[in-house]
Amino acid sequence: MADIPYKIYLTEDEMPREWYNLRADMINKPAPLLNPDTHQPMTAADLEPVFCSELIKQELDNDTAYIKIPDEVYNFYKMYRPSPLVRAYCLEKELGTPAKIYYKFEGNNTSGSHKLNSAIAQAYYAKKQGLKGVTTETGAGQWGTALSMACAYLGLDCRVYMVKVSYEQKPFRREVMRTYGANVTPSPSDTTEIGRKILEAHPGTTGSLGCAISEAVEAAVSTPGYRYVLGSVLNQVLLHQSIIGLETEAALKKYDIKPDMVIGCAGGGSNLGGLIAPFMRDKIKGKLDCRIIAVEPASCPSFTRGRFAYDFADTGRVCPLAKMYTLGSDFIPAPNHAGGLRYHGMSTVLSQLYDDGHMEAVSVPQTEVFKAAERFARSEGILPAPESSHAIKVAMDEALKCKETGEEKTIVFGLTGTGYFDLVAYQKYNDGVMDDYVPTDEEIEQSLSKLPVID
Numbered sequence: 001m002a003d004i005p006y007k008i009y010l011t012e013d014e015m016p017r018e019w020y021n022l023r024a025d026m027i028n029k030p031a032p033l034l035n036p037d038t039h040q041p042m043t044a045a046d047l048e049p050v051f052c053s054e055l056i057k058q059e060l061d062n063d064t065a066y067i068k069i070p071d072e073v074y075n076f077y078k079m080y081r082p083s084p085l086v087r088a089y090c091l092e093k094e095l096g097t098p099a100k101i102y103y104k105f106e107g108n109n110t111s112g113s114h115k116l117n118s119a120i121a122q123a124y125y126a127k128k129q130g131l132k133g134v135t136t137e138t139g140a141g142q143w144g145t146a147l148s149m150a151c152a153y154l155g156l157d158c159r160v161y162m163v164k165v166s167y168e169q170k171p172f173r174r175e176v177m178r179t180y181g182a183n184v185t186p187s188p189s190d191t192t193e194i195g196r197k198i199l200e201a202h203p204g205t206t207g208s209l210g211c212a213i214s215e216a217v218e219a220a221v222s223t224p225g226y227r228y229v230l231g232s233v234l235n236q237v238l239l240h241q242s243i244i245g246l247e248t249e250a251a252l253k254k255y256d257i258k259p260d261m262v263i264g265c266a267g268g269g270s271n272l273g274g275l276i277a278p279f280m281r282d283k284i285k286g287k288l289d290c291r292i293i294a295v296e297p298a299s300c301p302s303f304t305r306g307r308f309a310y311d312f313a314d315t316g317r318v319c320p321l322a323k324m325y326t327l328g329s330d331f332i333p334a335p336n337h338a339g340g341l342r343y344h345g346m347s348t349v350l351s352q353l354y355d356d357g358h359m360e361a362v363s364v365p366q367t368e369v370f371k372a373a374e375r376f377a378r379s380e381g382i383l384p385a386p387e388s389s390h391a392i393k394v395a396m397d398e399a400l401k402c403k404e405t406g407e408e409k410t411i412v413f414g415l416t417g418t419g420y421f422d423l424v425a426y427q428k429y430n431d432g433v434m435d436d437y438v439p440t441d442e443e444i445e446q447s448l449s450k451l452p453v454i455d
């Protein structure tokens with residue numbers, strides 16, 4: 001077999017022309033979203049005021065396996081895709097492992113993560129519907145940045161509600177968004193009814209993601225020509241992110257490589273759902289024997305310590321109910337948690353697959369994540385995003401197990417982004433002031449006790 005290069009690139013022509021919808025091949029389909037008032041499954045009509053029509057179709061489509069990537073989206077993808085699949089020769093050497101490690105690097109664009117793959121798709125469908133703009137929330141800012149880039153490209157108005165504490169403490173992403181023309185509002189704000197209510201009840205609050213979601217949804221439904229878009233968790237986002245997995249599969253096929261393990265970090269589940277899609281398809285069909293591993297922070301362990309139940313998708317409880325592994329919609333990771341992946345729930349697709357035993361999940365404490373990030377940066381050169389470093393940590397652990405057993409396993413993991421905007425977190429790690437708060441069973445139980453009762 002030919003020597004494997006450091007980077008396996010696909011040509012533009014080899015880039016997949018269709019997204020893959022894993023739901024089509026799932027035996028147990030993900031449970032439907034429920035209307036929070038009636039507890040009936042959400043219909044397209046229910047979702048229409050909030051989301052773009054074509055995206056609603058994709059959200060509710062459990063049957064169509066392949067969906068064509070529109071030409072405009074495909075052309076945008078060409079600006080930063082195909083992304084490289086890197087053989088981590090330097091990391092293998094550093095670890096002294098016989099394992100063969102590959103990572104799919106999604107950080108080669110200005111927004112610095114995989115989120116652009118779905119941002120451009122969502123912005124495209126909004127534009128095609130003749131809308132004027134979109135609203136969204138952003139925490140640390142990766143999603144808001146990606147969406148700003150996509151909207152600038154298509155000439156769409158972009159309104160971002162950014163959690164106030166990040167708006168004030170992380171001005172860099174805010175300025176990237178403004179450079180791309182987005183309107184960035186610190187949340188809670190006095191521009192929405194819910195924002196004013198929250199400000200009145202909690203003067204001086206620095207905001208939360210749940211509160212920013214509620215503001216962004218209100219802004220969308222109350223402004224003609226606007227819809228709300230979301231960067232993770234939803235089925236449509238996993239669909240768009242399947243480009244990651246399809247490219248990975250195509251690159252591996254060039255060299256006849258079959259992965260023994262596919263590993264990814266899991267926040268809302270979009271990069272992981274996209275990366276594993278074709279491998280999970282083959283695994284479900286009995287064509288591939290491969291472990292699939294989700295990695296989450298020990299401080300926000302939805303898969304490993306949460307419950308598989310219907311829950312509110314947002315703190316404000318305005319969004320539909322989703323059946324997922326959840327820690328409860330009130331759950332907020334400890335303030336010292338610096339590694340991202342802080343959503344209380346998980347994609348319904350991944351939740352179902354995990355519950356059916358098709359994938360595993362591991363949780364890791366943050367200081368170990370940053371230790372892995374440092375080792376990776378020093379050997380492979382790339383400064384990884386803290387989120388991505390969860391996957392690095394477990395890929396390294398598995399490679400070290402191979403060192404003990406002498407097995408030459410093939411490990412593929414998702415390197416979802418770069419860490420340039422996460423230097424405050426790196427600073428904490430470098431200064432030795434990062435600790436590993438892990439929620440107690442009582443804390444999780446307390447938050448789970450408020451799950452909605454569905455009959």
Ligand SMILES: *Cc1c(COP(=O)(O)O)cnc(C)c1O
Pocket residue numbers: 112113114115142143231232233265266267268269270271272341385387388416417418
């Ligand atoms: C947002 C983000 C994640 C987590 O989101 P998922 O939807 O779980 O993929 C992971 N890595 C990076 C770099 C991100 O920006």
